[in-house]
């Protein structure tokens with residue numbers, strides 16, 4: 001049996017780590033934090049048996065700057081953390097975005113603000129999708145909703161990072177990071193592109209390469225800002241990804257990502273049993289956001305509702321997308337509490353009744 | 357050099373190439389005694405007249421050329437007056453966030469272990485905001501060279517107190533003189549990091565006299581050479597002047613180094629590999 005599939009039962013965090021190795025990640029730099037420490041632990045165990053570099057940094061601040069250096073040297077690199085640690089990485093991410101360095105990072109979102117709770121949350125939506133650090137930039141943000149996607153999006157993430165020379169974030173949560181599911185590792189051709197801009201030593205045949213985010217002259221800075229802006233427009237044109245469930249005849253649309261999307265899927269089933277024509281749109285890319293598709297769908301909708309594990313963040317983007325055409329309701333739980341499909345249905349019913 | 361000066365400094369930086377009155381040709385009756393290293397670009401330094409940064413840049417250029425390592429060297433510039441180091445050193449370089457140079461250098465060196473990697477950092481960068489990175493990079497024994505420019509102030513932001521400002525020394529944020537009972541004593545970084553097993557070579561030099569400049573060059577050469585042994589980190593502290601923020605002429609600032617700075621920061625090697633150790637390591641290298 002040559003083409004036997006590699007099927008494993010794994011935690012989301014482990015699937016991310018394993019996929020990193022299989023995707024040819026040259027280096028991982030990270031710092032322990034619950035609920036994502038399995039990534040660093042898995043890699044510390046596996047990388048020495050295979051190939052690559054894994055290094056436990058002295059802080060997330062150091063880790064993200066090691067990522068900067070290694071990515072600038074042309075390597076395929078990734079890191080992971082959870083909310084408080086991701087906050088510490090924001091300065092570095094801003095520099096990475098400005099210097100246009102490709103890299104992959106994972107945020108296993110936990111409840112906050114502050115030290116918060118180690119339970120799952122989607123409270124970092126704004127931080128992830130609106131830049132996060134200082135200045136004018138965006139990350140490409142992928143939202144896995146299963147352990148399988150925790151693996152698959154690593155390959156996709158590296159590809160997008162290289163293609164656009166942009167940091168890519170996988171925004172997940174403590175539940176998906178911690179739960180165990182079946183995950184299939186397909187044999188893949190891992191492509192690595194040439195990086196002639198990398199600082200690998202100035203050979204005689206080229207001018208020196210400089211990785212910098214400093215553009216002191218306003219004219220130059222604006223030129224760079226415009227270049228980045230064009231890149232983000234390209235990304236918005238080409239890379240929007242989403243999944244639709246029962247949207248064809250839907251009168252009401254649930255919009256949810258990651259873990260909330262799994263719950264919403266069940267809510268859709270329950271609603272349909274009750275006779276409500278409800279569909280689900282699950283954004284797979286949170287940046288770029290599937291605004292256009294949501295607008296298209298809104299033409300035939302009576303209303304939309306987001307289900308979020310935060311105080312209502314993505315709902316703002318859905319409202320922007322529908323341009324006031326339909327009412328957009330939000331329901332969510334916070335503090336690490338996961339909403340149930342039934343309570344989401346209850347809220348949906350109230351919304352539908354008020355709306356009719 | 358304040359932030360504001362920086363903004364205006366490079367209006368025409370590309371055009372500001374120094375021209376010799378003789379053109380490229382050297383008249384026959386001239387004897388060539390000094391040439392600009394080929395590893396420096398033609399861009400004019402933005403540093404204030406008499407600033408130690410210029411001297412150390414020139415030394416780095418000479419070292420790249422003499423060791424013939426231009427193709428194999430990657431530098432990391434800090435945030436500080438030397439943020440534009442990459443405009444002058446004709447090598448591949450990365451510009452790090454304030455204080456993070458050694459973390460960036462760690463990332464580079466781990467990916468390119470056969471290359472020469474160095475950071476160039478001021479005292480605010482290395483000994484205040486970047487203290488954790490400095491200590492942990494050295495503790496891991498990353499085989500890089502750290503060039504540490506100690507000018508006892510924050511030069512770039514116009515002369516605030518640094519972790520290295522001398523007791524009693526006046527700066528814009530210690531206008532009555534540094535009061536060590538309130539803000540602590542200046543940090544002696546060489547002495548602080550030398551006990552770490554990862555520190556392979558630790559030395560303090562200065563650039564206030566011609567003789568000291570020569571010694572500093574020797575230390576920089578060691579710092580690059582030792583990288584090939586992969587035995588630990590080299591740390592070259594250079595006592596440097598900031599005439600602008602010390603409110604002195606270049607000459608006065610050099611005197612101040614002699615009379616005040618060196619009293620607190622004694623020059624010399626703090627940790628060096630023994631001759632025997634180097635011999636052994638060289639033999640091992642040769643056998644490879």
Ligand SMILES: Cc1ncc(C[n+]2csc(CCOP(=O)(O)OP(=O)(O)O)c2C)c(N)n1
Nearest residue numbers: 435436437454478479480481509510511512
């Ligand atoms: C995060 C951050 N904080 C503060 C600054 C402002 N800043 C720029 S350079 C500098 C101090 C530089 O002093 P030093 O490292 O001693 O270098 P010098 O200019 O003296 O060579 C500061 C505080 C910054 N750029 N980034």
Ligand code: SF4
Nearest residue numbers: 357404407437511598
């Ligand atoms: S003299 Fe001081 S302010 Fe001027 S360039 Fe040198 S370190 Fe900066």
Ligand SMILES: [Mg+2]
Nearest residue numbers: 478479509511
């Ligand atoms: Mg200084």
